[in-house]
Amino acid sequence: MADWLWWVSGALVLGILEMLSLDLVLVMFAGGALAGGVAAGLGAPVPVQIAVACVTAVLLLFTLRPWLLRRLRARQPLVETNAAALVGREAVVMSTVTVEGGRVKLAGEVWSARAEAGTAIAPGTPVRVARIEGATAVVAAAGSGQPPVPGAAPAR
Numbered sequence: 001m002a003d004w005l006w007w008v009s010g011a012l013v014l015g016i017l018e019m020l021s022l023d024l025v026l027v028m029f030a031g032g033a034l035a036g037g038v039a040a041g042l043g044a045p046v047p048v049q050i051a052v053a054c055v056t057a058v059l060l061l062f063t064l065r066p067w068l069l070r071r072l073r074a075r076q077p078l079v080e081t082n083a084a085a086l087v088g089r090e091a092v093v094m095s096t097v098t099v100e101g102g103r104v105k106l107a108g109e110v111w112s113a114r115a116e117a118g119t120a121i122a123p124g125t126p127v128r129v130a131r132i133e134g135a136t137a138v139v140a141a142a143g144s145g146q147p148p149v150p151g152a153a154p155a156r
Contacts, residue, residue, distance in 0.1 A: 002040070003037075003040035003046065003049065004037040004038075004040040004041040005037075006037075006040075007033050007034065007036040007037030007040055007049070007053070008033070008034065008037045010030075010033040011030040011031075011033035011034045011037065012030075014026045014027070014029050014030035014033060015027060015030045018030065024065050024068055024069060025061065025065070028057055028060040028061040028064065028065055029057045029061075031056060031057065031060045031064075032052075032053040032054060032055075032056040032057025032058075032060065033053055033057075035052050035053055035056035035057075036049045036050065036052050036053030036056075037049075038052075039052040039053075083132040084132070086106060086107060086129050086132060086137065087129050087130070087131055087132060088128065088129060089106065089107065089128070089129050090126055090127070090128055090129075090142060091104040091105060091106035091107075091111070091113070091126070091127050091128075091129060091137065091139060092104060092105045092124065092125070092126055092127070093113075093121050093122065093123050093124060093125045093126075093127055093139075094110055094123060095123055096120050096121065096122060096123060097113045097114065097115045097120065097121040097127070097139060098114070098115055098120045098121075099114055099115050099118065100114070101113070101114055101136075102114065102115070102120075102121070104127060104137055104139060106129065106137055111135070111136070111137045112135060112136045112137070113127075113136060113137045113138070113139050114133075114136055114137075114138050114139070115138075115139060115140070116130045116138050116139060116140040117140055117141070119141075121139070121141055125141060125142075126141075126142040127139035127140060127141055127142055128140055128141075128142045
């Protein structure tokens with residue numbers, strides 16, 4: 001098989017692997033392999049083919065890849081999904097929320113919750129999700145100065 005076919009075959013394999021990784025690294029190596037294939041097609045000796053492939057891949061990796069990454073990130077801002085999308089959203093307390101536990105209705109679902117601050121939060125009170133820890137929403141009162149709930153366990 002001709003040298004250039006080996007280079008093109010390698011570039012195809014790297015291109016397929018790039019589709020699985022989506023890092024824009026293997027595609028730069030594929031570009032280097034294509035450049036090595038062009039050198040082979042022009043009749044260059046194998047050491048020159050390898051040098052052309054390596055130099056091209058490194059140039060693509062350090063010049064084209066950063067530019068492509070900037071362009072891709074500028075076009076599509078990161079959209080938070082799943083639990084990360086719930087941080088900052090408002091919820092309503094279903095059962096008294098203390099630092100030990102409680103329940104809130106968040107995005108149409110009932111979640112286990114813990115109070116971020118040391119005071120208990122009464123049912124019906126609007127709260128804001130400070131963070132998600134596993135399957136528990138850590139919440140703080142949406143308004144300032146929430147009165148403690150009578151009979152609730154004190155915060156530790």
